[in-house]
Amino acid sequence: MSLQTVNPRYQPYKGAAAGWGALASVTRFWLDSKQPFKNLRALLKTNQNGGFDCPGCAWGDSPEDGRVKFCENGAKAVNWEATKRRVDAAFFARHSVSALREQSDYWLEYQGRLTEPMRYDRTSDRYLPIAWDDAFELVARHLRSLDSPDQAEFYTSGRASNEAAYLYQLFVRAFGTNNFPDCSNMCHEASGVALGQSVGVGKGSVTFADFEHADAIFVFGQNPGTNHPRMLEPLREAVKRGAQVVAFNPLKERGLERFQHPQHALEMLTNGSEPLNTAFFRPALGGDMAAVRGMAKFLLQWEREAQAKGEPAVFDHAFIAEHCDGIEAYLAELDATPWEHIEAQSGLRLDEIETAAQMYRRAERVIACWAMGITQHHHSVPTIQEIVNLQLLRGNVGRPGAGLCPVRGHSNVQGDRTMGINDRPPAALLDALERRFAFRVPRHDGHNTVEAINAMLEGRAKVFIGLGGNFAQATPDSPRTHRALQNCRLTVQISTKLNRSHLTTGGDALILPCLGRTDIDRQASGPQAVTVEDSFSMIHASRGQLEPLSRQMRSEPAIIAGIAKATLGQRPVDWDALIADYARIRELIAETIPGFADFNRRVQHPGGFHLGNAAAERRWNTASGKANFNACALPRELIPEQVRRSGQRPDLILQTLRSHDQYNTTIYGLDDRYRGVRGQREVVFANAADIRRLGFEPGQKIDLVSLWNDGVERRVSGFTLLAFDIPPGQAAAYYPETNPLVPLESHGVGSYTPTSKFVAVRLEAARASNRIL
16 A cells, blocks of 8 residues: 555655755745745845844854855744734634634644733633733732742743843842753753763854864764754765765654755756765664764774784874873773674664774764754763763864764754853852842752743742743643643743743733844834854844834843843842843843953954854863763663553654754644655654554554553544654654653653653554644
């Protein structure tokens, strides 16, 4: 039976990544914005000097490149934000909250921009207008009534600017807590933890220019074609000049196979495309650490053979001697790791691992990239440290064309952490704030996302304020997260568009509509610029280009200052003066955050400025004063103990992922072009042999049941099985639809990152269509 016969909305995609398919998609979303000519002007100013930073991903650009700098998903993000459609008082008068809960996430955001502050009225089950000052006073009243500042949770999305994030952390710490659950807790927290311990800086060490000089680029657990499309061009250029691009991903994503450049006329006219990899390895879910351990073990074998023969060394002994600590313990761990364990856990044959190791050995300069396919596992921190170990063996940190590159998601998620959005803040930051603002800062640890959900569930946290994002849908264990929010006395959402978090209300609830990146931000001193930090630690200015849909919409810094002033008065700063001119906020940043001296002048430089990176300069801010090899044993088993205790054997191991018409929880459309899916999202990709082994047929409706020994049923229903080129024993499905399957207690050791890339599931015949309320 053909796939087309089984499901006419599922047909393999034959085109290359980007190219004509991307242009058609961009055109469709551009026209659907209802103001295409205004938005065309905005698109041409995306990521350009004097324009605004893309509200999508955090990938950087060459500052000297003056070409069009937006990709397909960036264009979707711009047109999605810069729509003419409105969600105003008239909209809420037509729709009760109960009725809105019945709608899909896609439908909710498609309704348009939020344009005026609203307060939930439980009696009528509707949101009603509220004046801004009344909204600020309501928040302040709830905050001041708490027994402790630690009873409030202050969430941050990675979309917030540096200026907004800095004001937010200053207000919250002056209020008295470090409760900063953040979107980074759910994605790259493991990267920050691992890199901080290994090289002393929780960020990537490479710049955009390093990709032009790398001899090999290893891409672990990342799908740049959908999640970071602008990364495809440097990968393509690397392959063209003879560098190796080596991908480790269970799914053979089109974005890592073939690429058609939309700005290359000949390539488009001839419908040509270029390969994007020189080798593609498909490990087991959770098996990347074993694969990298195997590569390092081969290097050690060859190093010893070279020593015995008097041949040139494989390791960079000078670098290791001068800059590294812990090499002896790590080499002992390599010796102690059996090849059988490596092969079984990695899901790769030893000859495949050897091939990857040879490609690594032959390259003088290597960049290692990774994303959430690496970070969202129980052993994510040791996995990233194993990648660092591999790089240290050959000195591939701190020189041109080589280094470490965690590829971040939201466009300023890295900048938010730099500005102090951190539930475990470093003492140096707290000391600087205390010196400058003369108040006693809280020194105890705050709550990350998982801890915040637990605190709300248990009634220990009573107020939730969300600076952007969609907390109800982005988080794991969705029904429990929804109950956590509903337990609060007050929930506040600072947002651009309607989403399910607005419908998951506490006893009292506010929607505070904010400006987006595309909107002109006018304050007392005139139009304002904000700044963001990309994955390469470049700081860019961002200036909105479009008139806001409503005068009732306010900027994120203005909303934060309004809440802060109502709660604390004019302390520890004059909040009104800071909002009148954001340059004053940047002056405070320059005084308290390392690397930002002379901030206002430097950010005017075309392309922005580089913050610098100590590890890139081979300065190691670790306890040992050196780069640390971490000798972590491979996990004995990948299946969690709580799954084994359930007494049930998983049918499949599921990873959650994005569709191509999606960015984080924002769903732009119901297609997934590169995977051949049209008009549907409740699907499960599985190996055809697995589908039949389990007694099902492709196209059949099934339920997914998560296995976890805590007495909670975690089920999503009415999903369609799609036969897909995926390794046996694995499955994949979209989030947030499958977030209910991820147990809140299943998170990374040392990172608290949900294990969304390793969910043990059982398949059952479908009961009914699934809907999260």
